[in-house]
Amino acid sequence: MVTVRWLLRTLLVFHLLHFSTSVDTITSTQSIKDGDLIVSIGKIFALGFFSPGNSMKRYVGIWYYQVSEPTIVWVANRDNPVNDTSGILSINTHGNLALFGSNETFPVWSTNIPVTSAKNTVAQLLDSGNLILLRNDTNKLLWQSFDYPTHTLLPFMKLGLNRRTGLNRELTAWKSADDPGTGNFSYRIDPTGFPQLSLYKGTTKWWRSGSWTGQRWSGVPEMTSNYIFNVTFVNNQDEASIVYAVTKPSVTTRMIVNESGFVQRFTWSNADRRWIGFWSAPKEQCDYYGHCGASSNCDPYHEDKFECTCLPGFEPKSPDEWYLRDGSGGCKRKREMSTCQKGEGFVKVARVKIPDTNVTRVEMSYDLKACEEECLKNCSCLGYTSAYGESKGGIGCLTYYGYLIDTRTYTNAGQDLYVRVDAAELALYAKKGSLRKKTILAIGIVSSVATILLLAFAYWLFRRKRADKARDAKNIEFSLTSSLTHFDDSISVKEPDGSRSNFDLPMFQLSTIVAATNNFSPDRKLGEGGFGSVYKVLSSGLLIS
Structure with missing residues (x-):
């Protein structure tokens, strides 16, 4: 049986992938209704109507156009949904971008800026995911969605406070997966004292990134020199802000604040066809x-x-x-x-x-x-x-x-x-430091002495083994020489005609005898007497016994 969740998800995917022209703008004569899309010129982002999770309510949002997993990055009317599919997004008579429901008299949502005429304005969706409102005669920027983020921070989007205008760009979590309304968790720059990023639960601080160290946030050690962003932090009389610019345009990444109270960074994997968690905070009790x-x-x-x-x-x-x-x-x-x-x-x-x-x-x-x-x-x-x-x-x-x-x-x-x-505490830590230095020095001295003694013992053991080997070799040579000398009368050479002749005993090198006896192999042993063992050897074709 087909579940309601599966059906709604299927409908959402259908709406996200709905056919549209390549138009990336909304003008006074070109509006979009529920079911239509506008797509950025590079086909990176799309804007249209959607229903989140199990909800039947309709919202205008921006999502990734070519990412197979539906991913909303911005919602216009997050706290004022349309209850049916009657929604229309258009440029109204005052030149504002406005969303109308079944009641066409009052907009559900509007950019709400002082513009005099619809003829002078156009809304455009950029490949950065930014929806902008321009004067079409001068290209002057009048409004942009990047100034009013919801729960997602995209690359090149500015997060922070404009001290001149009071505009504070912050992320705010959804209420739930079914409701993109303003949730309980927010992520923003605190400009008081020395600026820092903080995550709030309501008005209570939940997690803090720490202050900017000149290279990264002090509470985000993952921001190393090989980080995937070029980060720009500004703190002057005009603003306190941060911008993350990706070092590789091919990287698709986003940061979100979720309804459970976590700040998360994701990157899209084309191979796995899913979002991969890159970083998250808070992680542990501290x-x-x-x-x-x-x-x-x-x-x-x-x-x-x-x-x-x-x-x-x-x-x-x-x-x-x-x-x-x-x-x-x-x-x-x-x-x-x-x-x-x-x-x-x-x-x-x-x-x-x-x-x-x-x-x-x-x-x-x-x-x-x-x-x-x-x-x-x-x-x-x-x-x-x-x-x-x-x-x-x-x-x-x-x-x-x-x-x-x-x-x-x-x-x-x-x-x-x-x-x-105070002085007492300072003296205590100074004493601890002195004791620590003395302890380290003592450990160093003991370690050095132990190392020297160990090396000396190893050298003595090496010399002793060499001496033992030399002595054993001399004893073996002496024993063999003595045995051969005492038994010279028993050694004869068998001539080719079968006769035997005696001769004076020659002297042999130990290495020669070892080779001739196959390293004193038992199968070459003839016997042994009071002066040692007697072996049979082959040498130059003559049998010596």
């Missing part, structure tokens, strides 16, 4: 925002140890909860540091995603030494780090005020964070 609470560090690499540890100078707020492996309460100061005190300093916490940068002050002209001095002279400063920690030893200065939260350790990535501590 990725979730503030998993260990304030003033702590999350280290996921301890197999038999609680992942939460307090930062230098701090201790658990609730030791009982900490003992039960619940670090959400965070840590508190061991000793209050309300005013600047003599002897204060900083302890380095290496290879971390630095704490939330919303509470930082930025001074890009400072190096790391000036950053330390700036923090030390301000009694409210909790710590500091480089703004771009991976660029030429560190560029710029971030100083922290208020709290330190969402710090986590990496094995081969991250930045160095310097946490402010």
Whole structure:
């Protein structure tokens, strides 16, 4: 029996692959109705009507035209569906792109920009997946779908805040697979302090990419030099934004925020005819925002140890909860540091995603030494780090005020964070460092001595084996020579005529005798007496016995 889901999916595929002309535009005289498509000039993307999942409601969306798995990348009327197939997308009398349902008086959705005449505007679908509205007489851009993304980020699409206009381009998850309406999870750039990308569940931070290090997001160690993108990060008085440009145009890739609260990157495999997961976050407990609470560090690499540890100078707020492996309460100061005190300093916490940068002050002209001095002279400063920690030893200065939260350790990535501590704590860490150095030195000395002794023993053993072999060889030669000398009367040569004649015993090299006796083979042995064994040998055709 044919299921409703299968039937609806079949209908969706039919609509996505519905025949259309090569027209990639909508004009005042060329609209599209439910069942029609416009296709980008390179046949990369298509725009038309669709119904998601089990829903019967109709939406205008953009999807990949040649990808066999129906994949929606943008939805116009995500929160205002059309309840039947009466929808028409057209340029209205005011020059806006508008979607009308059965009620043709008021649009279900519109670009809603101040345009005076329909004659001056045209909508076009580009091969990038961007739907744009232009003045057809000047080609001036009036509106674009890339400024109003839904749950998908395409290559060359900008994500971030325009500080001049207030436009904040962010991704927002669907409510469900059946409903593309605005969901509970959103992914956007936080411009406060030092900009960073964050995933939100409602108004609560869910995961944080970390700040921009100059090469990548500090919380995304997968962004290496052989990453598939050329990434452009902009942070100035006009905007804070990020753009991912693919290095190979043949790569089909997209990033989404799904309804379960994950940011995911996919690439299309032509061989497998499916989307392959390339990257996803959050992955583990330490990725979730503030998993260990304030003033702590999350280290996921301890197999038999609680992942939460307090930062230098701090201790658990609730030791009982900490003992039960619940670090959400965070840590508190061991000793209050309300005013600047003599002897204060900083302890380095290496290879971390630095704490939330919303509470930082930025001074890009400072190096790391000036950053330390700036923090030390301000009694409210909790710590500091480089703004771009991976660029030429560190560029710029971030100083922290208020709290330190969402710090986590990496094995081969991250930045160095310097946490402010009092004199007592600084002395403790200095002692630990001294003991650590002494321990390392002691281990090095012991290892070196052990290596030397081992080599010396191996050399002595080698010399001894060589001496034993030489002595054994001499003993064998002496034994054979003695045996042959004492039994010289018993050795004769059989002449060809059968007669025998005695002769003086010759001397032989040991190697000659070994060869002649087939390495003293038992089948050559004639017997043995008080002076050793007697062997039969063949030499120059003469039988010697």
